Amino acid sequence: MMLSQKDIEIIRALQEGLPLVSRPFQVLAQKVGLSEEELLNKVREFVKQGIIRRFGAAVRHQDLGYISNAMVVWEVPEEKIEEIGRLMASFDEISHCYQRPSRPPEWPYNLFTVIHGQTRDECEKIAARLSRASGITSYRLLFSLAEFKKSSMKYFMEK
Amino acid sequence: MTLDSMDKQLLNIIQSNLPIDPEPYRKLAEILGTTEEDILGRLKRLIEKGVIRRLGAIFDSRKVGYCGTLCAMKVPEDRIEEVVAVVNSFPGVTHNYLRDHPYNIWFTLLVESQVELENILQEIKKRTGISDMLNLPASRIFKILVNFDLGEDDDA
Structure with a gap:
């Protein structure tokens, strides 16, 4: 999908956040030289095309009662990855599921999931349950011990 | 709060x-x-108060045309602070966590091109002197539950 120069300007304006005023789209529209209606239509179009994954709020989940999250990595035979990936994705406890390359011998894991629980123990139990359900017995939980950076990406910034 | x-x-x-x-x-x-x-x-x-990190549009990095990856580094305990400072100095590094594994530093990187991505990883290795790094770009996404902003919302 090719973005026009105008699209890029719109993305730059939108990523600064929706202003906290009665007519926020009007404020942003003025910045990019569109009418309020034109900008609203553009936002709807971006949502439809999936360029905007979500129009809402990015919330720090720690503040909402989820204490522990773990990255759980799985060593899945290449020919089973599609089946297992879909199976893992079907579990409510899993928020993210990606296939990534393995780098044996240091790193044999090729399926990455993120699970959420109230405690470490609960995360471990969820992982054990997923292991039983999938038949994948080679896996590891990596808990985050510290967060050094968490920022929203700014696209198309001047360098 | x-x-x-x-x-x-x-x-x-x-x-x-x-x-x-x-x-x-x-x-x-x-x-x-x-x-x-x-x-x-x-x-x-x-x-x-930082409960809301961003209000409004959350973009799909791929559809915007960006390349992303997840990287892991093996960093000695006493060098973590210094290495993290180097890694975090790149604006395309959106998330960086310490995890309980010999590969202890895990960061996501989002940039405009594959060439730029390779350049930044080389630069990090050069400036830290740490070459033990895994570059693990997603080859397939099975699920992103958007309400969980784990950081991989504008994901890598």
């Missing part, structure tokens, strides 16, 4: 959807049975 029941309801709604409407805050006020002024006050506070 403490969230009251109205804050929680508000967060619940806007985590999935903010009305794409000329007056989105008035719409939210109608849904929640309060005033637009109240909604604006709450949002301002939630943003200031």
